[in-house]
Amino acid sequence: MNPTTPSSATLDICSNADLHCHSTVSDGTLAPEALAARAKANGVDLWALTDHDEISGQQRALDAALALGLPYLTGTEISVSFAGRVVHIVGLGFEHRDEALTAGLRATRGGRGERAREMAASLAQVGIKGAYEGALQYVGNPELISRTHFARFLVEAGHCSDIPEVFRRFLTEGKPGYVEHKWASLGDAVRWVREAGGEAVIAHPGRYPFTPTEEYALFTEFIAHGGRGVEVVTGSHTAADAAKYTETALEFGLYASRGSDFHSPEESRTDLGRLDAGLSGRLRPIWELLAPRIHRPTAAAAA
Numbered sequence: 001m002n003p004t005t006p007s008s009a010t011l012d013i014c015s016n017a018d019l020h021c022h023s024t025v026s027d028g029t030l031a032p033e034a035l036a037a038r039a040k041a042n043g044v045d046l047w048a049l050t051d052h053d054e055i056s057g058q059q060r061a062l063d064a065a066l067a068l069g070l071p072y073l074t075g076t077e078i079s080v081s082f083a084g085r086v087v088h089i090v091g092l093g094f095e096h097r098d099e100a101l102t103a104g105l106r107a108t109r110g111g112r113g114e115r116a117r118e119m120a121a122s123l124a125q126v127g128i129k130g131a132y133e134g135a136l137q138y139v140g141n142p143e144l145i146s147r148t149h150f151a152r153f154l155v156e157a158g159h160c161s162d163i164p165e166v167f168r169r170f171l172t173e174g175k176p177g178y179v180e181h182k183w184a185s186l187g188d189a190v191r192w193v194r195e196a197g198g199e200a201v202i203a204h205p206g207r208y209p210f211t212p213t214e215e216y217a218l219f220t221e222f223i224a225h226g227g228r229g230v231e232v233v234t235g236s237h238t239a240a241d242a243a244k245y246t247e248t249a250l251e252f253g254l255y256a257s258r259g260s261d262f263h264s265p266e267e268s269r270t271d272l273g274r275l276d277a278g279l280s281g282r283l284r285p286i287w288e289l290l291a292p293r294i295h296r297p298t299a300a301a302a303a
């Protein structure tokens with residue numbers, strides 16, 4: 001009998017993968033290099049930076065991770081319109097110099113500037129002046145101006161005491177400052193990631209206000225487009241959400257992902273690399289599927 005040699009794929013037992021976080025390239029407050037150092041210090045053993053709709057931070061994150069001996073997967077979080085709501089699709093393990101992915105994300109970002117001006121006009125109607133200029137102060141990349149930057153302004157200007165209060169009172173459907181926007185389609189987002197060699201993952205499904213029928217449609221359409229993964233353990237989920245989406249992943253035959261969704265030391269509930277739960281042993285982790293796409297440090301850097 002010939003004992004089989006395990007492939008490198010089966011050797012990737014990551015106990016602390018963190019495959020979702022944001023830098024100053026989108027709406028986080030730390031630079032990619034600072035996040036790499038934080039991931040390393042917090043015991044992350046596989047990391048991905050997943051800025052919203054932008055991959056220009058990928059080379060910096062990759063270089064910083066490898067220099068620290070930290071295995072790295074490329075990442076992004078794509079804003080998608082589905083059933084009249086915004087859904088986030090995390091892409092992992094793609095070629096970050098891919099032209100079609102870069103162009104698709106650029107098109108997705110395109111409307112953010114105009115949307116931000118409309119958000120400011122809506123806030124002005126309830127007496128909040130200067131929100132566009134205020135939000136811009138917190139923006140690293142003006143193309144990526146987001147609700148998070150408006151939220152920081154609303155707190156700093158004294159309109160709200162913290163970020164959760166902002167999203168309870170403003171910037172969400174039916175509240176001042178909310179502007180409906182047309183993002184990428186689900187099919188486009190999945191296709192851009194897959195054609196660049198990566199895999200698509202439904203981000204934090206527990207956060208969407210879908211009916212069971214709409215959620216079923218999201219999962220089935222996502223899979224029909226070639227999507228393979230779902231976030232189960234995330235900073236955006238409760239333990240009950242994680243238990244629910246463990247079953248959903250098994251039911252739909254999806255690989256499972258794990259990530260903090262860390263944005264900022266001051267604002268985020270879950271620090272990078274500090275999720276308290278692992279994936280259930282019943283699940284197949286997405287990094288098994290993506291094993292050939294993991295950038296690995298050289299032996300010297302890993303030592």
Ligand code: AMP
Nearest residue numbers: 027052079145146147148163164167263
């Ligand atoms: P945008 O892509 O401009 O619509 O902004 C969405 C971003 O706002 C998300 O990526 C989060 O960082 C932030 N956000 C949305 N809802 C909340 C919330 N309830 N609490 C805190 N941050 C939120």
Ligand code: MN
Nearest residue numbers: 022027148263
């Ligand atoms: Mn964000």
Ligand code: MN
Nearest residue numbers: 077088203204
């Ligand atoms: Mn998200």
Ligand code: MN
Nearest residue numbers: 020022077261
């Ligand atoms: Mn996120």
